[in-house]
Amino acid sequence: MxxxxxxxxxxxxxxxxxxxxxxxxxxxxxxxxxxxxxxxxxxxxxxxxxxxxxxxxxxxxxxxxxxxxxxxxxxxxxxxxxxxxxxxxxxxxxxxxxxxxxxxxxxxxxxxxxxxxxxxxxxxxxxxxxxxxxxxxxxxxxxxxxxxxxxxxxxxxxxxxxxxxxxxxxxxxxxxxxxxxxxxxxxxxxxxxxxxxxxxxxxxxxxxxxxxxxxxxxxxxPAAKTWAIGQLIAAEQFLSGLDSERFRDRGMFPELVFYDCNACHHPMREPRWNAGAGGPLGPGEVRLADAYLLMSGHVLDALAPSLAEDWRGTLNALHRASQDSVGAVRQQARALSALIDRALPTIRDAEIGSNQALALMEALARSGIERDAGDYTAAKQIFYGLEALLAHLRQTGRKPGKDVGSAMDRIFKTVDAESRYDPVAMRAGLRQLRQALSGMQAG
Structure with a gap:
């Protein structure tokens, strides 16, 4: 529901x-x-x-x-x-x-x-x-x-x-x-x-x-593999768009559908900006819509770790390129796409166990607390990912307790409506979830 x-x-x-x-x-x-x-x-x-x-x-x-x-x-x-x-x-x-x-x-x-x-x-x-x-x-x-x-x-x-x-x-x-x-x-x-x-x-x-x-x-x-592949495919499509005529220099502004809606369309109240949103970019710098790229980084951390460091470095380079030129963006988009090409066969064949799913949930929650929950689009993707990984745990016979469900309900309430999104409340829910997950890991 x-x-x-x-x-x-x-x-x-x-x-x-x-x-x-x-x-x-x-x-x-x-x-x-x-x-x-x-x-x-x-x-x-x-x-x-x-x-x-x-x-x-x-x-x-x-x-x-x-x-x-x-x-x-x-x-x-x-x-x-x-x-x-x-x-x-x-x-x-x-x-x-x-x-x-x-x-x-x-x-x-x-x-x-x-x-x-x-x-x-x-x-x-x-x-x-x-x-x-x-x-x-x-x-x-x-x-x-x-x-x-x-x-x-x-x-x-x-x-x-x-x-x-x-x-x-x-x-x-x-x-x-x-x-x-x-x-x-x-x-x-x-x-x-x-x-x-x-x-x-x-x-x-x-x-x-x-x-x-x-x-x-x-x-x-299983749910975890479907989620992981889906994130890479969404990232692949986004990068393909950046490297196409859809993302073109039309004068003062490029095609804005590739940019994070929340970078411009946000309420003019506190907090107006959260450190970490948009990678290396600072306040007032319009950022590309990077939610799928951030989630793909977590997938690579868990399932293709040899590519994860290159991914994050190139993603930061993509953000910097977005302040430079369309040509610079396309160059970094191609580099990230090449990493997806290398990662997909590994992810396709991966066996994701319950402990790995728990580790991925911990990584998503931690990223939201430390950085990514400052952006609504990324916060919603964090919630989607947590739900998919919870479903995977159930499929593998690892049943989450009521405390996990309570934390997920709290997280859902924060992302239920963009107009009411509160990153402080989201992070509180993620902290509650991490505590509940630590009990599962200990068990």
Missing amino acids: RLSKLLPAFTLLATVLMPGAAAATPEMPWNSKYQHVGVATCAGSNCHGGQQAFDDAYVLQNEYLTWQREDAHSNAYKLLLTPEAERMAKNLGIGKAEEARECLTCHSDYVPAERRGRRYSLREGVGCEACHGGAEEWLGPHVTDNTHAENIADGLFPLADPVNRGRLCINCHMGSTDKPIDHRMMGAGHPPLDFELDTFTNIQPPHFQVDADYRERKPYA
Whole structure:
């Protein structure tokens, strides 16, 4: 319940891990050659449109109704018909929101006209094929004896691999060349976007069941690994944006969507600035949005320590470069991206035990107390990470006590609403959590 309150109205889905998956990311569903045949083709009562879950099938078979009744993705297009969307579109001068490509790329399964099947409709919102890939070739075979690998060869997007899944989801949750989201949209009224792969997996109404049969076909990714990979993928996407034409010199200001909202949009009351926020930068220096980069540093500390020192040094260099030039920023962004390329195979194969998860929680809490909780965006990512790592502890049989839950409730209350965020209260909650975690470590 805590997680669902934190997420913006625009949520996207995710699933599970396939060890040993190829490093190369397949073509995204909106760019692949396969035709999108429409949600209606999946909605038959003997396919995914059952009124309730089936006990004797590989899958639940009620996925369509779960999506239609409970999943925000099914309402994504409808949001474009609201007065808020109409006002935003008018502010942007783009005509009707429900007809504007800028909006449809994320609020629908938007593909070129030549790849829209007879039963395809933009009005379905973010439907099955927006994430699972155009079903032209795999729709029929996937209900027979095709293996998962054969379905993927026929165009099914391999969401089982969290690297691929993260790279798909992040397009709408951070923006990309294909799905550009910029500061102009935010200024026109679009809500701020954030992303955390494990949280967004769990907040979505389940349309898959992780049972023995599922684990046999698609091995499950524990929460800690999903969180760790998600942070690196978010950092990768952010750095890719810095090294693209999206981050360009337009005169006095570069593209501001890459900067931390809270560096400018903060209440003019005490405390106005917290030492440590923005790495080496001081008060009044507008900083890049570094929350995912900070979290990735903790991931590397725990799972790829040989890269951690280089990461932190280059991250500080990136912050300094942001006060210099677009070219200098791109140079440091490439250097950080190269470290992610080196780290991802290690993180993919890592086995994260309960003691390691506890150590990561301790590191996140300590970083918030000493530095990072001064920034709301980083504080929220700390909370997301702590929740994912707690879930991992439960998955490994290490049950947190009531004192841990009490501390997490206190932390949640501080990040529940940006307008009320208080770094002093956040740090008090983190201190309480550290005390509770020390009892678990001793146990």
